[in-house]
Amino acid sequence: MDLLNPLDAIFLAIESREHPMHVGGLQLFEPPADAGPEFTQQLFEAMAAKTDVRTRFRRHPSRRFGGFSSVAWNHAETVDLNYHLRRSALPAPGGMGDLLDLTERLHGILLDRHRPLWEARLIEGLSDGRFAIYMKMHHALIDGVSAMRLLQRTLTDDPLDTHVNVPWVTPPVVRDDSPEPVSPLTQASRALPRILRGAGSIAAPLRGALDGRLTLPMTAPRTPFNVSIGGARRVEVRSWPLERINHVRRATGATVNDVVLAMSAAALRGYLLDHNALPDEPLIAMVPVNVRSAAESDASEGNMVAACLANLNTHIADPVARLEAITTSMRDAKQVFTQLPKLEAMLLSAALMTPLGVSLIPGFEALPRMPFNLVISNVPGPRKPVYMQGARLDANYPLSIPFESQAMNITLTTNGDHLDFGLVGCRRTIPDLDRVVDHLENGLAELERATR
Template sequence: MELISPTDSMFLLGESREHPMHVAGLQLFEPPSGAGPDFVKDMYDTIVKNDDFQPTFRKHPGRLLGGISSFAWAFDDDVDIDYHLRRSALPRPGRVRDLLELVSRLHGTLLDRHRPLWEASLVEGLSDGRFAVYSKTHHSLLDGVSAQRLAMRSMTPDPNDRDIRVPWTLKPKSRKPRPAQSTLRSVIDAAGSVAALGPSSLSLARAALIEQQLTLPFRAPKTMFNVPIGGARRAAAQSWPLARFKGVKDATGATVNDVVLAMCAGALRAYLSEHEALPDTPLVAMVPVSLRAEHEQDAGGNMVGTILCNLATDIEDPAKRLEAISTSMSANKKVFAELPRMQALALSAFLSSGVALALVPGFASSAPPPFNIVISNVPGAREPMYWNGARLDGNYPLSIALDGQALNITLTNNADNLDFGLVGCRRSVPHLQRLLGHLEDALADLERACGL
């Protein structure tokens, strides 16, 4: 067996029926010209014949002292692919709405800890001829960035490439081994950074949190999203042209991600106003950022930093709201840019401590929220991608809702689009799909404010 890292173990320890701890993705594909009615069936038959599984996809919690443990991995030598990969079809009329209803139910179910912690579904029956893939992997195995990169590596920009690749068979990218001296130096440096966190924590906190005005947790207002949740989920998804975000970016000098956050802020403001639940003080978003080096992108486990951003939802004017968001993000990024990676991870752990505290029974209902929502922008493909000749039409990441964090927004770039995936507690976030309309309205408001 292999010991589970403390960070990855946290996702296992914190999981319950109300809090499934997997990250997922929904991908929509347009079959190639001339594809017959058995196109998806033939792909399924090809995939299930492959019995080559990489170690990450053979892992499940091992048994210690007679029970399932959250501290050590066991590895299956014989993975039951017929269990992990399912083929299903939508009921008529096969609308995207029907697909999202199926995905909502799949996303709310727990992964079986007696088996490797991942599942995938090939879904056909959409009325427009497209098919979908929904896949989920436990967060203890892969973070969202690593899962997305594996999904992209299973595809190709060549529409004529008919090799069928799947994430669980892909070997890690080869990289040049580092000299022993360099490796030793890295270990010493890392240990030094960790040790330095103890005696320097006070000065680090003062410099980062006071002098540089880093956005602090537990100063966010209480909203309808910051409540205890149930286990059922609702998923919503939509794509927007990247050119629209770049138009606002070029007109204002903000970043594309600033524009995304401003769009989300406008949508949240409208949604909360619709429910007569908009607080007087601004919402705060937790924005994850990857701290991996390039050669570490295919590694398992988690290495994610976090920034807290003022969403300025108390500002009515969309242009001024964007300016406030851009200022908040710039100030917070500056703090992280000046820290070694180990200290950046430690500071991120402090800023995102509310995620772990949300797993403590009663915390979400009795304490102020550390932040109101997680909004994550995951790197995706910058060119059109294909899988067995089928074009990737939509690539919607779907993440985790928690007690006190009933709504999550995750997006990724997909060629000329930004694809948004929304996940909400089915009980606590009513009419989740209405947020899609508010997102469109908020982006249009930004365009009008810029004279576009």
């Protein structure tokens, strides 16, 4: 029996029509210079010919245990690739607005639980000659880090390599010295005595939280983002040169992720000021942190992340002072999880996510405080140019999940010498999501001016 780990089970349990629990990605490719008009058709046919679907891409929820569907996996004996892989063309003239309109519609549609929990679509018709691939997978199947590693393994750094690889046939990497995969139930049973014996290891981080050094859950203020959401989505994307972020990093001693959080804090502050809704208390972000080892890159499936809470210090007007406070908050948060074994960190993170599920229960919609205001995730991506059948990956926009009472998500990844941002929001709650993207640029620009 293939059981789910606690985080994976939560992603299945809290899903509804208003709360799709899949993550996705929108990749833009520049065809090779010698590509003819039939290039995308031939690429699609090559992708569709990859029929040796591996285990992860055969999974769908089991109906054991009296109908509960978030306990164990079933595995489809056959996979209908004509359903899971499709081809679309944009209406003329085929601008980015048309592409995002299609993407946000696809991203708002639930995956069919009677089939393996993934879909992919090749999209052509962009006026600039590029084509796109949109793919989504249920978050119970994969986390952001393993998804990005899987994507990178389907691409090549050789522009002359015409071999086509796709995620659903890419085998996992298992190192010779890596341990045999262990089921979540076995992991939990083995870990329980250790957790009980090691309760003292959690005491020190908790003392740090109580003495004010760490950001506690359920302390985030309510904002216009933190309301009940619908299932329709708004998607916005943009890229920034990594050198601009590195300039601020070098000038301040912060990390790239600290600068990204400061950009996001400035964007949230600016957007809320525009709407006369900035709270006096600082907004809190949940920042997923990878706890997967290199040997577990693909062999260990599901989610292996810890949930750090970052104080965004949106009440501070000075951009450099805000960045310094964010750096301190993240440094202290990471120290907590470095003191905890991996499974304990994941269980602590699952407990942090529980209030989001509780808020879906009738009578619990209006929690007095929010566990956090939004999720901001920085997923490592390719650091050099990569290609698919000679087509260069031009942009790689990750698209994640707005949770209940979390109307917006910000996720980004490295793509060569750029950072590619994907913002996903509730269409009803944040109809002007493009303003948040504009404020991200404003936030970076003000940090650049302050550090010259």
